[in-house]
Amino acid sequence: MAKINGSxxxxxxxESLNHYDQIRRDVGNQLLLTSGIRNNVKQMHLFLAKAFQSDGNLSKAPRSLAPPGHSYHNAGDFDVGKxxxxAMNFxxxxxxxxEFERLISLGYVDIRCTDTNQYGVRYEPWHIKLGCSSEHGSSCDHA
Ligand SMILES: [Zn+2]
Incomplete structure (x- = not known):
């Protein structure tokens, strides 16, 4: 893993690091990595913290955070912001x-489209997807 300066x-x-470097070169230095790789333990902690905030309502919690094991961050995805x-980055x-306008105009950046998935995870315009494989079940139409 590589630590990203300033983030x-x-x-x-x-792939992840190269992708980020290229995006930052093209979008400019106002772009910042807001979340990178997460391991499953950290994801579980985040998930439980979120569930706790929702008074233990797990049907609410996943709306803003993928359940453990379903985070694409494990697969190399990452989040960017300005x-x-x-916090407005999320x-x-x-x-x-x-920065977002520029990001989607580049043509090689895929935003993770999660608004229709079965977990009810919301659309995340800040979430950069690595690769575009159908195995992840998301079809991205953000032209
Ligand atoms: Zn993300």
Missing amino acids: GHYLLKG IGLG TADFSHTP
């Missing part, structure tokens, strides 16, 4: 930034 997050060396936007606000 406190990690990416898998190889420097200075803070809201629809990110999709209104020039």
Whole structure:
């Protein structure tokens, strides 16, 4: 794994790191890695913390976080945001930034489309998908 300067997050060396480097070159230095690789233990902690916030309502919790084992972050996916936007990077606000416009205009970036999946996980405009395989069951139409 490689630690990404200024972000406190990690990416898998190889495809993930190269992808991020290329995106950052093309979008500019206002783009920041907001979440990289997560292991299953951390994912479980995040999931349980989220469930706790929802008063233990697990049908609510997965709406904003994939259940353990279903996080594509394990497969090399990562999240990006705009420097200075803070927590708003994980809201629809990110999709209104020039950085996002630039991101989707590049043509080689796939945004994870999760709005129709069976877990009810919301659409994440900040979530960059590595590879576009049908095995993950998402068809991305973000032209
Ligand atoms: Zn993500």
